[in-house]
Amino acid sequence: MSEKELEQVHEEVDLKPKPPEKLAPQGIRTFTVCRQLDETGVSGEGVVIEGAVMGTGQCMVHWLYPPPRGGIAIFDSMDDFLKVHVHPHPTNRTIITFEDGEQKTYGESVD
Numbered sequence: 001m002s003e004k005e006l007e008q009v010h011e012e013v014d015l016k017p018k019p020p021e022k023l024a025p026q027g028i029r030t031f032t033v034c035r036q037l038d039e040t041g042v043s044g045e046g047v048v049i050e051g052a053v054m055g056t057g058q059c060m061v062h063w064l065y066p067p068p069r070g071g072i073a074i075f076d077s078m079d080d081f082l083k084v085h086v087h088p089h090p091t092n093r094t095i096i097t098f099e100d101g102e103q104k105t106y107g108e109s110v111d
Contacts (some may be wrong), residue, residue, distance in 0.1 A: 025055035029098060033061075033086075036093035043100075049085075053078050082106070 033049035044051075051061040053079045059078045063071040076079040086094050090107035097103045 014034050023080075027055035029053045029100075031098045034095045035089075036095070036099065037091055039089050039091045 030050070030052045032047045033051065035045050035046045038048075039046050043063065049061050049063055050064065051059060053059050055061065057077050059075040059081045061073050061075070061081060063073070065071075073081075073108075075084070086096075086106050093105070093107040093109075095103055095105050
């Protein structure tokens with residue numbers, strides 16, 4: 001190849017689209033929130049939320065109440081979500097189940 005042809009090949013390679021060098025962490029871990037009781041009487045019992053934790057740690061939740069669409073909320077972290085909607089209501093006996101089967105139980109135990 002001539003020097004000119006090599007320069008053209010080099011230019012073509014440099015012009016190909018590339019992914020951005022710096023991306024936010026990737027990955028989504030989904031979960032459901034089941035309340036065994038509903039001390040406020042607002043959202044009900046059973047599975048009341050479906051959600052996802054992003055690779056960045058942010059937590060998105062979809063309340064399944066009120067029908068037909070529910071509501072969406074975004075938290076900076078799963079801990080922030082727990083502080084607002086789980087820890088203040090120990091009598092709800094909340095169970096969070098992740099897609100891989102891991103479960104976390106919060107609140108008062110059933111005697």
